[in-house]
Amino acid sequence: MIELDTPLRHLLPAKDAKRLGERPLELVTVADLLEHLPRRYHRRGELTNLADLVEGEASTVHARVVRNESRTARTGRRYAVLTVTDGTAQMTVTYFNPARSPARRLSTGSVAVFSGKVDRFNQRLQMVNPETHPLEDDDGPGDDPDRWARALVPIYPATEQVNSPAIGRCVRVLLDGLGEVADPLPADLRARYRLVDLRKAYELVHQPESKGDVERAHRRLKWDEAMTLQVILARRRHEISAMATIARRPRQDGILPAFDSQLPFALTDGQREVGATIQAELAQPVPMHRLLQGEVGSGKTVVALRAMLTVVDAGGQAALLAPTETLAVQHYRGVRALLGGFGRAGELDETPPATRVALVTGSLGARAKREALAAAADGGAGLVIGTHALLHEGVAFRDLGLVVVDEQHRFGVEQRDALRARATDPPHVLVMTATPIPRTVAMTVFGDLEVSTLTQLPAGRSPIATFVVNAAEHPSWRDRIWGRIRDEVAAGHQAYVVCPRISSVVAGQDDDADEGDRLEPEAGPGGSAPGRGPGSRTGPPAAAAAGRVEEPGFGDGAGSLAGVGVEELLPWLAEGPLAGLRVAALHGRLPADVKDAVMTRFAAGEVDVLVATTVIEVGVDVPNATVIAIMDADRFGVSQLHQLRGRVGRGKAAGVCLLHTEVDGDTPATQRLANVAATTDGAELARLDLGQRREGDVLGASQSGRSRTVRLLELLKDERLILDAREEAGRLVATDPDLASHPALARRVALALDDRPVEYLEKG
Ligand code: ADP
Ligand code: MG
Secondary structure (H helix, E strand, C coil), X not given: CCCCCCEHHHCCCHHHHHHHHCCCCCCCEHHHHHCCCCCEEEEHHHCCCHHHCCCCCEEEEEEEEEEEEEEECCCCCEEEEEEEECCCCEEEEEECCHHHCHHHHCCCCCEEEEEEEEEEECCEEEEECCEEEEECHHHCCCCCHHHHHHCEEEECCCCCCCCHHHHHHHHHHHHHXXXXXXXXXXXXXXXXXXXXXXXXXXXXXXXXXXXHHHHHHHHHHHHHHHHHHHHHHHHHHHHHHCCCXXXXXXXXXXXXXXXXXXXXXXXXXXXXXXXXXXXXXHCCCCCCEEEEEECCCCCHHHHHHHHHHXXXXXXXXXXXXXXXXXXXXXXXXXXXXXXXXXXXXXXXXXXXXXXXXXXXXXXXCHHHHHHHHHHHHHCCEEEEEEECHHHHCCCCCCCEEEEEECCHHHCCHHHHHHHHHHCCCCCEEEEEECCCCCHHHHHHHCCCCEEEEECCCCCCCCCEEEEEXXXXXXXCHHHHHHHHHHHHHHCCCEEEEECCCCCCCCCCCCCCCCHHHCCCCCCXXXXXXXXXXXXXXXXXXXXXXXXCCCCCCCCCCCCCCCCCCHHHHHHHHHHCCCCCCCEEEECCCCCHHHHHHHHHHXXXXXXXXXXXXXXXXXXXXXXXXXXXEECCHHHCCHHHHHHHHCCCCCCCCCEEXXXXXXXXXXXXXXXXXXXXXXCCCHHHHHHHHHHCCCHHHHHCHHHHCCCCCCCCCCCCCCHHHHHHHHHHHHHHHHHCCCCCCCHHHHHHHHHHXXXXXXXXXXXX
């Protein structure tokens, strides 16, 4: 009997074990190899004869190499050309990267499966850089050609050193010697959900006889993933519930009742309900950990402020953390305005009962910062507002009772843990996000939080109409953007023009410098897949680098605005299409006081058009702005677009969002834009978007680790399974938090934690 943690070198030839153990596979133990799942399966019978290949189609052929040549292109670059045949016809296979090409392993006479698109070159069919799987002789038909043709051949993620058939052979050796396997899933659970045991699952996934076998194995292995995750999360919740902290009870004579009675608007039902839930939790001697989800503009700030006032009334302090300085400053102003005299203790216009609001940001002057820090430390400031840096820089509080984190999608599990570890009496935590999160994502990524949702927008909100301005297909539409902006300004409104970058001139330096303003492919829902996100620089080099900035042609083709940055667009707009309007720039590389002044002027209506980067993405609240044009919108993720769009429609007048793109045709990017234009319902958008992305994009960074926890699970498709696993995990942890009677599961969880697999939302 073989144990799952037995090193492979005890069981396999030394040479094989060594190669498997090397990067990037790093398969060291029996479990490593058995969990190294086939990426897909070939059914030999489904292979295409070379004679039947059709130009332009993706095909898979099984062929023998008859010639293997290395040639030199006119540029001097070398490339490899194979001639292959399956007896029905010949084909050319070309590999352009000789150093890494599989051609090196395909000498004349060897056999391989080639998968790729068929095209024609010099009258001959060819595949360029096809996916290539060399076959060993023992993969041949043997005595039973029928069975051979019918079998599913696993195709493993492989390397040059260890190809897929070699991995298959090693797996076979293990499975032959594998006895009973300690199963992490309890037998009763397996019975209830009709899951095969782990050993069987390994057999079915590595040596299936049918698609059904693979499906049965996958369902079982998905359960392992889901249970591991949910047990980790259930244990977090369990630990949190065992933590003790100070209960913060409301006070009749406190600031909150006075504040409520003077609010200029009536709270929505949702705001009232969530408020009551939060108050009840704050009144417990157990730290609250709640996620408040709510559409852009649904009024989360006032909910947070009321929670903060509850804590202040109970003698504690509250911190409000924003993802960027711009937003922290805006929160500070907004909160001061909402509080009025209640936020001005010690000032002339104090209205008792009152507290003080302190702003702590990196760009404060030394004296202002000293004062703010002192007010936080001596408790003079009941409310402290800043960026996330507040936590890392160890700002001292007299009695921190509540931390509110705005725009959670930039705030990971690790930071939440840091908060909990911070004090002897850990603060209550309220996390807020407008990024729509599908339920299953909320349950996995934010599984340690309880969730509340504000579904209703305050009365008086206006609809937003969204249009895709495809300038590649309709060049004349570019002018309509500027025409629309002029119309809105003429009607007394204001506009945003958003660019994905500050400047197109200095390649590589176009990231916005302000920490949270950087363009990252989002890890959160609605983000973008690698290579097509705003962070990717795969677009054509902006022509501005060649000195053509004075013309409205930045990218390919006449008049194209592809790749344009704030610094080029603004002067061109100011002298051209928007001449006569008051135009200003806002981006992270501007000094903080300039950013501040620009925002203040825009808020006061002294600037008509703000040409900005995504610094305005979150929270910026200027109700008089009615139109937003997003340039190169295809470079943004869905949630970013949704956030940006939420900057308009905040007042009485209807909002307009124009999604400019220079991308032609039906691509994932243009599909994304069509989705955004089709609905303003964030939850619906999140579903649409999640459906188009791979799980790795959602779960993010740690998914590259060695023992990845989530490989098969699909957050959208496997919602039912994840819900079931959550329930099972909760029950299991409630009765046996240390998993004492489930050693195999405990081991899996420990392994997963070792790899820190739950820091999903590190980025984005
Ligand atoms: P978000 O949820 O996007 O953070 P905010 O908290 O910034 O939204 O609220 C957006 C605007 O709506 C603010 O100007 C706020 O004062 C206002 N607001 C909040 N609640 C209400 C309400 N119940 N009625 C009317 N206006 C409200
Ligand atoms: Mg907000």
